[in-house]
Amino acid sequence: MMNYRKLLTFPQKWVARLINNPMTWLGLAASLPFTGALTAMAISQQERLPEVAPLSQQVTEALVLQPQLKSQASSVRYWRDEAVQRGDTIARLLNRLGVDDGEATRFLHASPLSRDLLKLKTGATLSVEVNDQGELFGLRFLNDDENGEKVLVVIEKRGEQWQASADAPQTDTVQTVRSVVIRTSASGALAQAQVPVEVRAGLNEIFADQLTLNKLRPGDKIHLVYETLLYKGAPLATGNILAAEIQHGGKTHQAFYFAHDAESGAYYDAAGKPLKKGFSMQPVNARISSGFGMRFHPILRSLRMHEGVDYAAPEGTPIVAPSDATVSSVSQQNGYGNVVVLRHSNKLSTLYAHMSRFQPGLQEGSRVKAGDVIGFVGSTGRSTGPHLHMEVLIDGQPVDPATTALPVPGLSPSQRLAFREASVKLAANLKLLRAIPVSVAQLD
């Protein structure tokens, strides 16, 4: 089961540069004045790193990011990404990109897709495939359909025919690696290395019990391996951080993701010890039936963003506060049904939805201790059956409860074996990243 986060924007400046630039990717990375760090692309030169096949393999895949770049010299086609601004329509955005293609515009007007599906959301990313003549070959963007499910809207030219579809995207997962040296700030360095914002937030959480990213000093290093979801070779969303290493003040901190099952996982150090303590208990005694992130819905054939985790538990099962908290709200909402929000600290809140009923007497401002009952599992609001939908919010932003706040189980002997096998490979990748000479200046 895949676990993907938000739409990711891709550094299109690179694409534009690449077209006129036959240099190697390593040379390219070095030649970009504003590229702060050595990235996955930089280690595409397999002859430099002959001994570690798996990473070279993955990187090779990741490098097919823009396969159109290799096309014929006569008419170079390439993908561009453009952020949707307030008030943008597809036509307006194409105009801004210098696309002048009457046939494409006519098709857009007559397209079989609903108006709502073609409405662009501010902040979304529209990818267009064009050539240097301003001719359009395709465009795509993620949108929500009438059920609130994520779909990929694709409008493309197949031969001489234009086609439109809005479907769950057929995607591939690859590992992306990033390596940065901090010059001034970690956030600046990561942003410069085009590390998606979800990955940056995740990294902060993974190491929250050991260090704070904004305390990192010049000269400190961050190495990362994370999943990227590709659609037709271009990044669409990010998945889990699989491994991370921070070298700070002479100490090396490592984290490895281990999936407990298809729906959830947590981070461990190289010895298999949980990195975070998490809450002292689960809100219900049940298994997680649906994990956090961008998930593919097999029946609806669509991709949806799940902002929490679901526990499969029968109606009436007591829900307890997993940690001491103040009740910040007890309310009824359309989608969530009967919902309670707890505040555990300035930063961290948790949310419990679809309750059949609240614990009597529970109200805004009540103090609860870990283990106190706050309500009971139900199916109120938009829900297909009794379950607990739980969210963890850090500064109001939903994060994966399993990796950020829920209790992290120790590894069983068989899990330990599986962990070792996976982490050894990831550690080799981190080691490889460590060996890369990072000589590119970072500006931030």
Ligand SMILES: [Zn+2]
């Ligand atoms: Zn849910």
